[in-house]
Structures are given as structure tokens and as C-alpha cells.
Amino acid sequence: MTKTPDSGSTFVIKTVNGKVRKKGKGLSFLYNVATASIAAVPVSAQEAPFIFKLLTADFQSVTVQGQMTYRVAEPESMAEMLNYSLKNDGLTYVSEDPLKLSDISGVCKRPNGR
Numbered sequence: 001m002t003k004t005p006d007s008g009s010t011f012v013i014k015t016v017n018g019k020v021r022k023k024g025k026g027l028s029f030l031y032n033v034a035t036a037s038i039a040a041v042p043v044s045a046q047e048a049p050f051i052f053k054l055l056t057a058d059f060q061s062v063t064v065q066g067q068m069t070y071r072v073a074e075p076e077s078m079a080e081m082l083n084y085s086l087k088n089d090g091l092t093y094v095s096e097d098p099l100k101l102s103d104i105s106g107v108c109k110r111p112n113g114r
Helices: 073-082 097-105
Strands: 012-016 019-025 036-040 046-055 061-070
Touching: 012 073, 036 073
Parallel strands: none
Antiparallel strands: 012 019, 012 036, 046 061
């Protein structure tokens, strides 16, 4: 039996035999690692740095750098898009997908589609 992370800033999804049994923000429970899978999506504000290097119409190089703050509003949808499953220790992720979120959020559409 393993205990889930009980942080109020984490949305937890407990799946047993392929069916969602419990889900919610800040849930804490014991579970059997042999039959259950746990996904933990952070829903607190996160920060991601960004940098854009652009070329103007008169061929001048312009660099814009900043930091973006974001929050996951739909954790269930995020858990479907990226793998937020925890390892048997209940603390670390099985993949590096959660690290990709800051990379994905840094992809912005430039004005006028340029």
C-alpha cells in the first residue's frame, strides 16, 4: 500500500483496472500499486521563461525575452494529453511529460501569423 501526495495544489486521479475510481484536488488515500494507477496534475500557478528571436521587415534582429505564468484549468484534460502517472513510490512521475508542459505553453502564435 502506498499513500498519495496530499497537496492541495495537486489534482489526483485514481484509476483501478482502467476505470476512474476517485478524482479531485488534494485527495489523499491509500492504494494498492498492483491494481491502481495514480495521476497527479499540479494545478497551482507555474512559471515558464521564454525567448523569441525575430527578424523585422528591414532585416533587423529583435530578441524578446520574458516569463509567463500559467495555471492548469482543466487537469483531467491535461492528464489525457500528457502522462502524469506516478511511479510506485507515489512521488515521482513515470515519464518526463510533466516537464514538457512549460515547453508547450511557451509556444505562442505571433501576431498576423508571421
